[in-house]
Amino acid sequence: MTLLNKAISEAFLEAEKAKEEGEIPVGAVIFSDTEIIAKAHNLREQKKSPTAHAEILAIEEAAKKVSDWRLNDLSIVVTLEPCVMCAGAIMNSRLKNVYFAAYDPDAGAFGGNMDVSEGKCNICGGIFKEKAEDLISGFFKEKRKDEE
Amino acid sequence: MTLLNKAISEAFLEAEKAKEEGEIPVGAVIFSDTEIIAKAHNLREQKKSPTAHAEILAIEEAAKKVSDWRLNDLSIVVTLEPCVMCAGAIMNSRLKNVYFAAYDPDAGAFGGNMDVSEGKCNICGGIFKEKAEDLISGFFKEKRKDEE
Numbered sequence: 001m002t003l004l005n006k007a008i009s010e011a012f013l014e015a016e017k018a019k020e021e022g023e024i025p026v027g028a029v030i031f032s033d034t035e036i037i038a039k040a041h042n043l044r045e046q047k048k049s050p051t052a053h054a055e056i057l058a059i060e061e062a063a064k065k066v067s068d069w070r071l072n073d074l075s076i077v078v079t080l081e082p083c084v085m086c087a088g089a090i091m092n093s094r095l096k097n098v099y100f101a102a103y104d105p106d107a108g109a110f111g112g113n114m115d116v117s118e119g120k121c122n123i124c125g126g127i128f129k130e131k132a133e134d135l136i137s138g139f140f141k142e143k144r145k146d147e148e
Numbered sequence: 149m150t151l152l153n154k155a156i157s158e159a160f161l162e163a164e165k166a167k168e169e170g171e172i173p174v175g176a177v178i179f180s181d182t183e184i185i186a187k188a189h190n191l192r193e194q195k196k197s198p199t200a201h202a203e204i205l206a207i208e209e210a211a212k213k214v215s216d217w218r219l220n221d222l223s224i225v226v227t228l229e230p231c232v233m234c235a236g237a238i239m240n241s242r243l244k245n246v247y248f249a250a251y252d253p254d255a256g257a258f259g260g261n262m263d264v265s266e267g268k269c270n271i272c273g274g275i276f277k278e279k280a281e282d283l284i285s286g287f288f289k290e291k292r293k294d295e296e
Binding site for chain 2: 044045047048049050051052053056060067068069070071083084087088089091092093094109118
C-alpha cells in the first residue's frame with residue numbers, strides 16, 4: 001500500500017470517528033514522503049469552535065510537530081473538498097499536494113463551488129468519491145431520521 | 149466614541165503589539181452592540197502556526213467566550229483585509245458585520261485580490277485605510293532596512 005493510500009484510509013477512519021461523535025464526518029491526514037505526520041477529524045460541535053474543521057486541526061498538529069508554519073514538503077488528504085477557510089489554511093501553510101475525495105458543490109473552495117487556488121496548489125479531487133459521498137449523505141439521512 | 153470606533157482603535161493597538169513582536173502588524177477585534185468580546189494580533193512566527201492570524205485567534209477566543217461556534221450577533225474589525233483562510237473563518241462563524249482598514253491587493257479575499265463572500269457577508273472595507281497602509285508599509289520598510 002502506498003503512503004497516499006494509507007493516508008486516505010486513515011482519513012476515512014478519522015471521518016468515521018467524527019460520525020460516531022455526532023460531527024459532520026470529515027477526516028484529514030497530513031503526510032510526508034515517508035510517514036503520516038498528523039491526523040484529525042471535524043470537532044466543530046464538541047469544541048464549539050467555527051475553526052475546528054479536520055483540515056485546520058491537522059495543519060495545526062503538523063505545524064507543531066515540524067516546529068514551522070511552512071509545511072512545504074508535506075501533503076494533505078481530506079475526505080471532503082475543503083471549504084474556503086480550510087482551502088486558505090492549506091495555501092497559507094504551503095502544503096505541497098492536496099488530495100480530496102468528495103467534491104462539495106455547496107461550500108467547496110477547490111472547484112466544487114468556487115476555486116480559490118489561483119493555480120498555486122497541486123490539487124487532485126474526486127479520489128474515492130463514492131465512498132466519501134456515501135459517508136456524508138448517510139450521516140445526513142440518519143440525522144434527519146433522528147429529528148423526525 | 150461609538151463601539152465601532154473603540155473596536156478600530158483597539159485593533160490598531162493590537163497591530164502595534166504584533167509589530168513590536170516582529171510579526172506582520174495585523175490586529176482584530178470582535179464586538180457586540182455593547183462590548184468588546186475578543187481581541188488578538190498576528191502570532192504566526194511566535195506560534196509557528198500558519199493559522200495564527202489575528203482574525204482566527206480573535207474568532208476562537210470569541211467562540212470560547214460565548215460557548216458557541218455561531219457568532220451571529222457579533223461583528224469583527226481587522227486592520228488589514230482578511231486572507232482567504234480568515235475570510236472563510238469569518239463566514240463559517242457567521243459574524244454579522246466585517247469591517248477592515250487597508251485592502252490587500254495580493255492576498256485580500258473580500259475584494260482586494262478576490263471576493264469569496266458571495267454576498268453572504270456585510271462587508272465594509274477601507275476604513276482608516278491610510279493609517280493601516282502606513283503601518284504595514286512602515287513595517288516592511290524597516291524589515292528591509294534591517295536585512296540590508
